[in-house]
Amino acid sequence: MQSSSYPRYYAGFEVGSGISGLKVIPVDGLPMGQDLVTLPSFLADGDISLLLKSGDTDATLSSILQPGDYVLSWQDRTYFLGNLLAHGTYRDNAFNDERRYWSDHAQMLLLCLACILIPERCFELRLVTALPVSLYNRERRQLVRHALSQTYHVTFNGREREVIVRCGYVAMEGQGILIHYGDETSEQAVIDIGERTTDLIAASGQRLIGRLCKGDQFGVGQLVEDLQQMGLEHRRKITTEKAHALLQAYAHQQPYPPIKTANGHLAAEHITTTIEQSIQRLARPLSSFLAGAWNVEEAPPGSQFDTIYLGGGGAYYFEKIVRATLQDCHIITIPEPQDANICGYADLAQALDEDRWEMH
Structure with missing residues (x-):
């Protein structure tokens, strides 16, 4: 089979510090039984032979794997993910390492999530992903785009897969919420409270206002x-x-x-x-961060925006603090806030021009 005839999927991918997620949309428009999946953002080195010892003498990998167990082998290394993390060694989520967004850590999480959702042995992902505001610059965006855009030959849960990834755009974390819920004309902002970072996005329509986009290191x-x-x-x-x-x-x-x-x-x-x-x-540091980032002379903080969207997994826990700090603002806590970014990234992937999907 030639790569041009492989099934294609638009995809939104988030490399979270605690939870990673992937949303896929088939290019052919056919419905899927499941189109979004999340996974703890950890990898562990795996040894399949040790795993097989826990089964019968003639056990195969497929016979001993349980729901939520994931084994991924690539370039002579084997990783355990999901429920198998406890069976591996050197478990790591690459926290405090900015390279996690373009290293094998991101690659393996992406491939595992994709293989969970997509049944075909060979397929292509047309991908949009993101970087935290604090890391968002041209050089790092290029590193992410180039690192993820590859043809991967992997073995997932004992089955060989070929996955072509074309990363068309690297967004700013929180921008997915803006894409998914925002409009094209108003002054709007996003508060995205994640596992380890809180990212503030400001935009006029869908155009980011860079000086008002900020990030800090706290969250769930x-x-x-x-x-x-x-x-x-x-x-x-x-x-x-x-x-x-x-x-x-x-x-x-x-x-x-x-x-x-x-x-x-x-x-x-x-x-x-x-x-x-x-x-x-965390109430005081979060409140100070919000008020300082969106300070307005002779007006309440955040009042320059028509709407502020609150999202990320931290929305469940910090909504009261956000509303108390920005009490004069129109704040919308979005539904399923933990998944909104990846849905927005998938929306953006679907909307990108065809020339974005050329390998770089």
């Missing part, structure tokens, strides 16, 4: 760390995945997953108090 990750510290105080290790499960239960007012201790379980009231105290601890 601090809540995760406080929950993990709470666990250690009770001699219990809380994984990042478990901490996120606790936070999601808090956000959606659902029962907490049980956290066992030597004397029973952590009380729900104690978990709630820890989360709420953690949120309040």
Whole structure:
């Protein structure tokens, strides 16, 4: 099969510090059973032979894998992702390494997410991804675009795949929300609170106003760390995945997953108090950041915008702080805020001119 005849998909990809996600739209318009998937942003070095030891003597990789288990092999290296992270070694999310956006870390997360969603053995992705505001410049955007745009021959869960990736554009994190929910004419802004970064996007219509786009290093990750510290105080290790499960239960007012201790379980009231105290601890720095970035002479901060969209996974936890800081502004908390960026990036991929998809 020639690459020109491979099934093609427009795609929006976000390399989160905690959660990565991919949204795909088939170029042929045929509906998909699932078109969006997220995954913890961690890779672990994997050894398939050790994994096979846990099965029968004649076990094959496909026979022992369970839902949520992902094994990806590329260039003589094997990675475990998803539920297999605990079975690998050197687990890492490349936090504090700006190269994570254009290194094999981003490549492997992208390929795993794509292979989860797309059934064909060979396919092409027409991709839009993003960089945090603090890293957003021409040089890094080119690094991302060139690094991701390749033809990959990988083995995913024991099956060989060929994936052609053409990265057509590298957006500013938060810009996906603007694309997905914003309009073409008004003065508008985005507050995108993610795992480790909060990005502020300002635009006139869809044209970014660079001097009002800012980024800072705080987000949901601090809540995760406080929950993990709470666990250690009770001699219990809380994984990042478990901490996120606790936070999601808090956000959606659902029962907490049980956290066992030597004397029973952590009380729900104690978990709630820890989360709420953690949120309040970030209230002052977040409020100062917002007010300082969008300060207006002789008018309330943020009042230069007709609409401010609040998104990212942190929207669930920091909405009250944002509204209290920018109380004179029209703020819209978007639906499913954790997924809005990748949906916007996929929208943009679908709208780009054909010449964007040439290999560079």
